[in-house]
Amino acid sequence: GAGVSQSPSNKVTEKGKDVELRCDPISGHTALYWYRQSLGQGLEFLIYFQGNSAPDKSGLPSDRFSAERTGGSVSTLTIQRTQQEDSAVYLCASSLGLTKGPQYFGPGTRLTVL
Amino acid sequence: DQQVKQNSPSLSVQEGRISILNCDYTNSMFDYFLWYKKYPAEGPTFLISISSIKDKNEDGRFTVFLNKSAKHLSLHIVPSQPGDSAVYFCAADLTGNTPLVFGKGTRLSVIA
Numbered sequence: 103g104a105g106v107s108q109s110p111s112n113k114v115t116e117k118g119k120d121v122e123l124r125c126d127p128i129s130g131h132t133a134l135y136w137y138r139q140s141l142g143q144g145l146e147f148l149i150y151f152q153g154n155s156a157p158d159k160s161g162l163p164s165d166r167f168s169a170e171r172t173g174g175s176v177s178t179l180t181i182q183r184t185q186q187e188d189s190a191v192y193l194c195a196s197s198l199g200l201t202k203g204p205q206y207f208g209p210g211t212r213l214t215v216l
Numbered sequence: 217d218q219q220v221k222q223n224s225p226s227l228s229v230q231e232g233r234i235s236i237l238n239c240d241y242t243n244s245m246f247d248y249f250l251w252y253k254k255y256p257a258e259g260p261t262f263l264i265s266i267s268s269i270k271d272k273n274e275d276g277r278f279t280v281f282l283n284k285s286a287k288h289l290s291l292h293i294v295p296s297q298p299g300d301s302a303v304y305f306c307a308a309d310l311t312g313n314t315p316l317v318f319g320k321g322t323r324l325s326v327i328a
Contacts, residue, residue: 204265
């Protein structure tokens with residue numbers, strides 16, 4: 103079946119502009135995660151959605167970052183007033199959310215803030 | 217402070233030999249561990265996992281070993297193939313279906 107998809111694959115923006123990144127999880131997966139990977143670093147957790155529960159936002163680096171998940175499926179990560187340090191690959195993952203199991207990742211969105 | 221550490225940023229192995237990638241963790245509450253492989257410009261691909269109730273899990277050429285007392289796990293790839301060349305990430309989970317904590321990765325190069 104279809105895996106996790108993300109769009110756009112690449113985004114170049116100017117400092118101060120807002121950007122929206124989209125994630126379509128695997129059908130039937132109730133858990134959805136956003137991570138980012140900066141150059142030479144591991145994956146850093148940003149935000150986590152599980153079913154209808156309130157999201158875990160503990161990884162968001164500042165209040166310029168927000169995310170929503172509509173209808174328990176598609177998620178949008180929004181970064182307002184982008185800064186150069188926001189440049190990274192933003193990765194979305196989903197999992198069944200019922201029992202312990204792997205998270206499956208999308209291809210990522212490479213964000214470059216000039 | 218990093219809770220999951222991959223101390224070797226890179227590793228080179230000859231084709232056909234064994235590749236051993238290592239990972240250490242500090243939080244004894246982690247109870248589920250995973251290895252992911254990542255090619256450039258792609259998302260991480262799940263390889264293999266292990267629960268803390270086990271000390272070994274095998275899937276084809278890939279075997280993961282867990283030593284809870286040492287807070288150490290390793291991934292063995294036998295035999296190594298050129299297509300295995302990628303960055304390998306170790307990840308740990310506290311309770312299942314919570315955000316994973318990742319190491320910084322080890323770049324494996326398998327030389328033909």
